[in-house]
Amino acid sequence: MIEGVSKDAVKLRTVLLESKHRLKSPFLHGFPNNCCKIVSYLFAELINDKYPESDIRIVEAWNHIKAECHFWVTVNGYVYDLTSDQFDSFNDPILGVPQNPLSEQFNLINSIAFQEAVNGLSMSCKADHFEVFHLLKTHLKD
Numbered sequence: 302m303i304e305g306v307s308k309d310a311v312k313l314r315t316v317l318l319e320s321k322h323r324l325k326s327p328f329l330h331g332f333p334n335n336c337c338k339i340v341s342y343l344f345a346e347l348i349n350d351k352y353p354e355s356d357i358r359i360v361e362a363w364n365h366i367k368a369e370c371h372f373w374v375t376v377n378g379y380v381y382d383l384t385s386d387q388f389d390s391f392n393d394p395i396l397g398v399p400q401n402p403l404s405e406q407f408n409l410i411n412s413i414a415f416q417e418a419v420n421g422l423s424m425s426c427k428a429d430h431f432e433v434f435h436l437l438k439t440h441l442k443d
Contacts, residue, residue, distance in 0.1 A: 306379070
């Protein structure tokens, strides 16, 4: 399953890179920069649809010294960070590894079950997410 989830991550990144200027979401225009939260939620929802039996978690991590936060997803304990290449020390996304190397930089970590995380989103964020999710889903059909 790790291989399938990693392939889905690569497909999502490809669609985002090719479509980022056409998407209405203001956060996706600079993909992979400054959009880790929405990309993590989109990826988690896509994986939840495809593998509903999986343990999918949204990870919110903080670096309080730099006042920065970063988001990624875990699926059955494996890390999928589709925007890690926004950081100088990474050229590629982090896919299917047991621990995110960025957890050293962002060391205050909160891992939230996917459905609980979605329930905590604001209505405007949910609307933006819903629109982009359905657009991406049509592009990602196998």
